[in-house]
Amino acid sequence: MTSQGNDEAQWHDDTRAEELKERLAAVHHRIEAATKEAGRAEAPRLIVVTKFHPADDVRRLAALGITDVGENRDQEAASKAAELSGLDIRWHFIGQLQSNKAKSVAKYASSVQSIDRPQVVDALAKAIAREQDATGRDDLDCYIQVSLDNDAGAHRGGAAPSAVGELAARIESSAGLRLSGLMAVAPLGADPEAAFAKLAGISADLRVDYPAATGISAGMSQDLEAAVKFGATHLRIGSDILGSRPAVG
Numbered sequence: 001m002t003s004q005g006n007d008e009a010q011w012h013d014d015t016r017a018e019e020l021k022e023r024l025a026a027v028h029h030r031i032e033a034a035t036k037e038a039g040r041a042e043a044p045r046l047i048v049v050t051k052f053h054p055a056d057d058v059r060r061l062a063a064l065g066i067t068d069v070g071e072n073r074d075q076e077a078a079s080k081a082a083e084l085s086g087l088d089i090r091w092h093f094i095g096q097l098q099s100n101k102a103k104s105v106a107k108y109a110s111s112v113q114s115i116d117r118p119q120v121v122d123a124l125a126k127a128i129a130r131e132q133d134a135t136g137r138d139d140l141d142c143y144i145q146v147s148l149d150n151d152a153g154a155h156r157g158g159a160a161p162s163a164v165g166e167l168a169a170r171i172e173s174s175a176g177l178r179l180s181g182l183m184a185v186a187p188l189g190a191d192p193e194a195a196f197a198k199l200a201g202i203s204a205d206l207r208v209d210y211p212a213a214t215g216i217s218a219g220m221s222q223d224l225e226a227a228v229k230f231g232a233t234h235l236r237i238g239s240d241i242l243g244s245r246p247a248v249g
């Protein structure tokens with residue numbers, strides 16, 4: 001294989017591409033089955049989470065028709081997005097976001113799904129305004145990450161459900177930010193159906209005031225069926241497509 005990577009066809013031929021193709025087909029199959037089971041007309045949109053996996057895997061996925069990719073660390077996402085700027089890919093930022101990274105994220109992200117506090121809204125608004133002046137980029141799709149943990153410990157991240165209204169108002173009043181909906185991760189060791197049912201309820205409440213905020217980003221490799229059942233519009237699937245990641249250190 002050449003190191004140039006100009007020939008798109010090469011990403012169809014290698015064994016890794018074959019492996020990704022098979023795993024992706026299996027996940028699509030699960031999504032279709034769950035969609036049918038839930039009596040839904042349309043399947044949710046698939047975001048493939050490529051964190052810890054190389055840019056070449058994103059290239060292979062793009063050759064397989066993937067257009068939406070999720071990353072959770074700015075440094076890694078920024079470098080992949082720069083390397084793959086010629087591809088038609090939407091980058092979704094799904095990790096904990098420090099305010100000082102907003103400027104970088106504004107350069108490549110189509111959505112930020114992990115908005116959990118007012119400072120992050122303000123930092124993104126400022127960064128997007130600057131980026132729109134410079135490049136005319138689109139508005140940023142914003143998802144409020146909601147904690148579905150029962151205790152206040154919130155170890156899987158996100159704002160308390162009671163904080164969603166205030167965050168939504170802040171996003172809506174910021175030029176350049178578009179309130180898309182909610183994102184959540186099911187609590188560890190709990191029933192994902194109960195968690196996603198709760199999320200659906202919080203989404204219904206949100207849509208009373210913000211009818212356009214219809215997005216529900218929920219469902220990972222382990223629990224995508226439960227997410228489809230409870231109305232997810234976006235699934236974020238990593239390991240079942242890409243294989244296991246190195247442990248987070």
Ligand SMILES: *Cc1c(COP(=O)(O)O)cnc(C)c1O
Pocket residue numbers: 049051072094095185219220221222236237238239240
């Ligand atoms: C890593 C990650 C995913 C993907 O999880 P898998 O179990 O690998 O499918 C989804 N959402 C978030 C927020 C993540 O950090």
